[in-house]
Structure formats: structure tokens, C-alpha cells
Amino acid sequence: LHLFVQACLLGLLTGGVYALMASGLALGFGVMRVINVAQGALIILGAYLSYSLQRSIGIDPFLGLVLLTPAMFLLGVVLQLVFLRPLRDGQEREELSLLVTWAIALGIEGILARTYQTTYRSTHTSYADRSWIVDGYHLSEPRVFAFIVSAIVLGLLFVVLHRTGLGRAIRATVQNPTSARLLGIDTRMVAAVGFGLSVATASAAGAVYGIVFTFNPGSHYDLISRLLSIVVLGGLGSLGGAVVAAMFMGLAEALFAAEISPTWSSFAFFAVLIVVLVIRPQGLFGARVRGAM
């Protein structure tokens, strides 16, 4: 039982980080029907940037977010304006966005591989190897901090979406772009800002990822395959669904690793995904999404 509880704790902590990562993806789809395959690469970019900040000027990765988040927000807005806005509206927009963002991911991977080479790195902090022991259970400090930061950023995202005028405009655009436009919302601006927000979450996710895991420019594939499973499981475009699915997947992965085999733990993701697709193709909370059956 000790092992089981330990695995549950680890799973929930990891799930929190997944929730943060997947929230950006879900937001991007909700606002603009863009499936951002580059989200994984952007998270790795965030991880490298916070690694560099810490290496060169000695800024703690969590403090560095104050600098990184606005920068990533701007990057998101620029990417949206240059690459995603020109896509024509219509049936194929989602598929085209998938391919375009995949190309962006390749570009980011190429740039990172040129700048940092392909050796594995990880952000070293003074608390990297420390852990708290509560009632016999190990809670590694970086993972707990990572969970807390993820929770804070998700909370901020929730506040922005539900307590501000901008958030209201974004939610209106998610629900019905045409009506939103008729009501005088500049949906093109909302799309740019929404994409900026979703990319901005990648800075926090990246900082956290860099502390907890080792990474190299190719790591984004591993990341995005998990994130996409989470988002499909939660129901495309549903932010709450993504968070619940992320916690669930984090748990499933940790339990699988503890009880069955660590090398096969990423299969927990795919196994869950297949079962869900067979029973409920629209995902757990995906009733509202059109086009996805």
C-alpha cells in the first residue's frame, strides 16, 4: 500500500504539471480551432530559456518567469499573426493548423538544436535533489514547487478567463465566433491574444519541465504525444476537461510505472486513450465540439 500511495502522490504532482501544459493546448483550440502541435516545442523552448537565464545570470527558474512569460506571450501573438491568421476559414482549418504548427515545431527544434546542440540538459537548482518526508512518503521539492506553480498559473488563467472583459470576449469567441463578432467583439484580436496566452503558459510549463526532467531539442515529440492524448481524452477545446484528464493521466502513468513496469508507463496514456475512443469518441467532456463526432 505504501508504494501505491507514493505512486498516487507522484502521479498527482506530475498530473498538475500536465494540466498546465495541456491547458495551453486546450485554450488554443477553443479560441481559434488551432491544434497547436508546436506547444511541446514551445515548452521545450521555455525550458531552454529558463535554463539559459539560470546559467548565465543565475536567475531562479521560477523568478525568471516574470521575464519569460511576457516574452513568450509576444512570441505567441507574432506566430499567430504571421502563420495562423492567413489560413482560410472553413472545414479544413483545423487540419491545416495542425500541419502549420507542426512545421513551426520543426523550426523551433532546428533552431534549438543549432543553438544548444542535442545533448540532454536539465536546469539545476539548489533544491533539485531535496525532498520532504511526510509520514514516510517522499515528496521531492522541485515536483512540489512545480505543482504549486502550475496551480497558480492555472488559477491566474481561470481568473483572466472568468473575471476580466478580455476573458469574457475569449469565452464568447469559444462559444460562438459568429455571434461574438456580431456583438462587436474583435475576434481577430481575441484570437491573437488568446494564442499569446496559450503560448505564455508554455513559459511556466517549460520552466517547470526543465527542473523536473532532462530535455533536449527532440523532447518535444515525447511531450506533444502525451499532451495531445490528454486533450483528446478531455474533449478538444474543453479547458476543464483537459485539467481533469491531465490529473487522470498523471495518476494512470505513475500507477502503471509502479505496479507494472516503468519502461511501459507511457503506454498507460495510449491504452487509456484507445479505451476512451472506443467507448466515447468525443472525449470525456467534449460534447460541444463540432466536427469531432
Place this chain on the structure above:
Amino acid sequence: VRRIRPLGVARAALVFGGLVLLPLVEHAPWVVDLFIFTLMYAALASAWNILGGYSGYISLGHAAFFGVGAYAIAITFTRTSIGSGYRPFLVLPLVGIGVGLASIPIGWVAFRTRAATFAIVTITLLFVVQQLAFNLHSLTQGSQGLAIPPPRFDPFERPFYYAMLALLALAVLASWWIRGSTLGLALLAIRDDEDRARGLGVQTTFAKLTAFSVSAGLVAMVGGVWAYYLAFIYPQFAVDPLVTIGMVLMVYLGGRGTVWGPVLGAFILVPAQKYLAYREGASNFYLIAYAAVFLLVMLLLPRGILPTIQEWARRLRARTEPSSTAGEAVVS
């Protein structure tokens, strides 16, 4: 509607006749090597087009079938005493049929979703197969990779060249035949409006699964030849997202849903890619260049070269002789 038109036959004869003669005229190994990869991607893109181009279902997991085919051939070498020579080529049809059949249950699960969700599910298929190649150590030797004893052909490249050419011919023939068949009409109807097609009595699931299976089987055979040619395969190269991206990009560049578009796309992109990789190989620059080409194609030529040219030709004809072309449908 399938018609055997003299012009079409002449075009196919010209292309394939030229390609058959090429290695007899040109002996430089690097040229033949370049053409092997060009033919390989042309075959892959044509196979992908049968599903992605006709039905509009974008599968991003076809590299998984490529990898399965590659491993099937490599494992045949390690488990049986097949010996190197021409016999492994005879195993290929079995690989194709086997993977084609095995892809049906996978397709059945994936086709429960549509549009973007389908694309995502097929991406996860790619990573599942890659993970399997890493983890099924007893079968694939994991990250160590599998070695195949290289055959003693003289000249070495020629049999592989003709194998790839044969697969390309098969893929193009299948594309052409399906496009003119009831199956092709069903697929095109699905692309335009799946719900309406089903409402009108089109067997949508059957059509989608058939296209998926044919496409997967062809891709697996190409993967098998590739593995035999390289003589050494690793999980990250046999099941490579870049292979998927290559197929998709070439189809989009040449023209989705056309018979020759994917071939044209491959003949433009593969030499360009090889040139970049040769010049900038070590520096990862080719990834950036690849991304740039992809973005340009998607943003500037989303319909592809062939459909754009056909559109121009049609407009030009409409301007010169307005009366005769009024009711003519687009034929490709």
C-alpha cells in the same frame, strides 16, 4: 470516372519508361541513390494520398506502418535463414498484405473520430509504434538497432532502385484505379460531406477502412525495401515523424487528390532535401529549412501545384473559347 485516355497512358509510359532506363544510362551511385529516395517518397506520398487526398482524412501516423514494414523485413532476417539476395523482395507482398490486414482494427478505432481528432489519434499511433520498437527488446533489440547482412549485388543499388520503382508503379496504379472506381467516388463524397454521403447510402466505414488498409500496406512494403537498402535500422529512424511529414508535405505541394501530384511533389522536394542535408547535414539547418519550405507551401500554395495549374489552364481555355468548356468537369 475511369477512362483509359491515350494522353494519360502516354504520360505514364513516358515517366515510367524514363525511370526504367535511368540506371542503365546513369551509373554514378550517388545519382541512383538519390533516385531511390525520390522514388521511395513518391511511392509513400502516393500511398498516403489514397487516404489523405481522396477522403480528406489526414493520417499523421503513416510512418508507423513504414516502420513496421522495415522491422518486418529486418526481423525476417534475424529469425529465418532467408539469406541475402533477391529472396527478401519476395517477402514484401506478404508484409504488405499482413500490415494491410493488421491496420484494419487500428483504423476501426481511429475512424471513430473525425477531422483533427483523427489526425491526433494517428499521431499517437506513431509514438506507440516507436515506443514498441524501443521496448520490445527481444524482437527489435531496442535502441541498439537491427542489422541486416548487406547483399552482394552488382551494381549494388540497382535491385533496390527497381524495387522502389515497382512499388511506385503499384501505388500510382492503385491511386488511378481507385480514383475511377466506386470506392474512389465514395472517398471523394466523404471528403466533401461525410454525413450526407452516409445519408445517401454510401458505405463510408467500408470505404475509409479499405483506403486506410491499402495505403498502410503500400507504405509498409516501401519501408521493407528501405530497411533492406540501408541494412541497419534504429527505432528513431524507422519510425520517424519526419517521414510522415515528408509524405504529407509532398502531397500538399503536388496537389491533394490528384494521381500525379504526390509524385511531382516528391520529385521536387527529395532532391532539394538531400541537397540541403548534404550541404548542412551536421548542423541541423535542414530542419529549419524544411520547416520554412513547409510553411511556404501551406500558406502560399495550399491547393498544390497541379490543381493550381489546372485552374490556370481552365481559365485560359475559358477565356479563349468560352462556349465549349462551359459544362466541363475538372479531370486530372
